[in-house]
Amino acid sequence: MTAVPREHPEPVDRFEPGTGSGLSAILEVAVPRVREWAGPALEALVLSGSHATGEAAWAEHLGRRVSLSDLDLYAVLRDEAAARAAARRRTTAEPPDAALRAAGLAGPFEVAFVTRAGLARMPASPGTVELVRSGRVLDGDPALLAGLPPRSPAEIGLEERRLLLENRAFELLWAWLAWGPGLAGLRARHAVHKTALELAAARTLMAGELPGTLAERVARARALGAPAGTPSWLAGAWEAFEPVWGEALAARAGLARALDEAAFRREWRTVARAWASLWWAHAPGAGPASDPWALALAAAAREPLRRRLRRALEPAPRAWQAAGSPAARAAGGLGPRLARALEGSPTLRLHGSAATLILAAAQSAGEPALPLGALRALRRLGVTGRAPFAEAAALALAAWGRPAPGAPESRR
Numbered sequence: 001m002t003a004v005p006r007e008h009p010e011p012v013d014r015f016e017p018g019t020g021s022g023l024s025a026i027l028e029v030a031v032p033r034v035r036e037w038a039g040p041a042l043e044a045l046v047l048s049g050s051h052a053t054g055e056a057a058w059a060e061h062l063g064r065r066v067s068l069s070d071l072d073l074y075a076v077l078r079d080e081a082a083a084r085a086a087a088r089r090r091t092t093a094e095p096p097d098a099a100l101r102a103a104g105l106a107g108p109f110e111v112a113f114v115t116r117a118g119l120a121r122m123p124a125s126p127g128t129v130e131l132v133r134s135g136r137v138l139d140g141d142p143a144l145l146a147g148l149p150p151r152s153p154a155e156i157g158l159e160e161r162r163l164l165l166e167n168r169a170f171e172l173l174w175a176w177l178a179w180g181p182g183l184a185g186l187r188a189r190h191a192v193h194k195t196a197l198e199l200a201a202a203r204t205l206m207a208g209e210l211p212g213t214l215a216e217r218v219a220r221a222r223a224l225g226a227p228a229g230t231p232s233w234l235a236g237a238w239e240a241f242e243p244v245w246g247e248a249l250a251a252r253a254g255l256a257r258a259l260d261e262a263a264f265r266r267e268w269r270t271v272a273r274a275w276a277s278l279w280w281a282h283a284p285g286a287g288p289a290s291d292p293w294a295l296a297l298a299a300a301a302r303e304p305l306r307r308r309l310r311r312a313l314e315p316a317p318r319a320w321q322a323a324g325s326p327a328a329r330a331a332g333g334l335g336p337r338l339a340r341a342l343e344g345s346p347t348l349r350l351h352g353s354a355a356t357l358i359l360a361a362a363q364s365a366g367e368p369a370l371p372l373g374a375l376r377a378l379r380r381l382g383v384t385g386r387a388p389f390a391e392a393a394a395l396a397l398a399a400w401g402r403p404a405p406g407a408p409e410s411r412r
């Protein structure tokens with residue numbers, strides 16, 4: 001296996017701007033740690049995401065450049081047993097958060113331990129399309145990505161598009177809770193901008209497309225226009241949202257900047273309303289007169305009942321067990337899990353809870369509030385209970401595996 005030299009060169013870019021002069025310093029911390037977790041079974045290490053495409057977000061903080069974007073790595077191991085063992089070592093090891101922060105990474109650090117066969121089996125999704133297009137082999141066989149099946153945006157099905165949107169709902173919930181002075185404000189606004197740019201991707205995927213650069217996706221999403229069939233209370237949401245794309249692209253092209261709290265909350269709500277309009281276009285059975293809380297419940301229960309029952313027999317997800325939520329307290333017994341299966345699998349009930357919270361925020365003129373219909377939906381979904389918005393958002397995030405700001409970081 002080819003070693004990554006200490007003075008690691010910047011990946012060669014096909015996009016502008018470049019990856020940023022700070023990436024090598026971050027990789028010098030991350031790569032040895034992943035090698036340690038992977039052990040001798042490591043066959044290749046692949047950089048993916050915005051750092052691979054050269055479109056990561058950077059900011060100035062305390063006189064130095066820091067990356068706000070996720071650092072996404074795939075560690076390719078020789079077999080499934082080695083991949084599972086590496087994942088366990090990563091979970092139990094001391095996280096490298098402090099060293100990565102010192103190197104300039106202000107965003108999350110994500111590592112997936114996989115095999116070549118596992119990579120080849122992954123379904124078409126925005127992530128796998130981007131991995132084949134722009135992943136960078138940092139260590140190991142440089143032909144690895146060329147050997148993966150080609151992925152077309154047209155292959156990305158409705159379920160993957162729904163999951164893309166639902167995962168961005170958690171990003172918005174985290175951003176609402178994360179805002180604060182200094183770096184906290186930069187990270188919170190980056191999460192909002194990341195969601196805005198993912199909405200552009202999701203809009204183009206409705207046409208079976210996924211343009212290569214962020215600017216191209218925004219341009220195509222603008223040309224496609226607002227999604228059809230949204231309710232009257234979301235009228236104008238898409239049009240009001242479009243200027244945020246310009247701000248998000250400017251942040252990627254230069255240095256991101258924070259907003260004061262009032263301006264941040266306004267921008268956040270603008271993006272939340274755009275998210276709601278696009279989610280509505282993907283919701284099962286949605287129409288202009290649909291009840292939002294019924295739609296959130298239907299989305300949570302969209303899997304066949306047999307699959308929901310089968311998943312109810314499985315142990316509760318580890319993140320739920322650590323979350324301290326009503327779902328976690330009830331998840332230990334088989335009876336409660338089977339009863340909840342009528343409302344959806346654990347994962348989709350969690351996603352339905354996040355959707356309910358963002359839909360409620362999109363309806364609120366100021367501080368997000370939970371109307372009675374939203375509270376009833378949350379109780380049926382069983383993840384957050386009838387907590388106030390901020391508390392419910394924190395519980396949903398913990399169950400998802402990304403603790404609310406100020407809570408201990410997850411090692412998932």
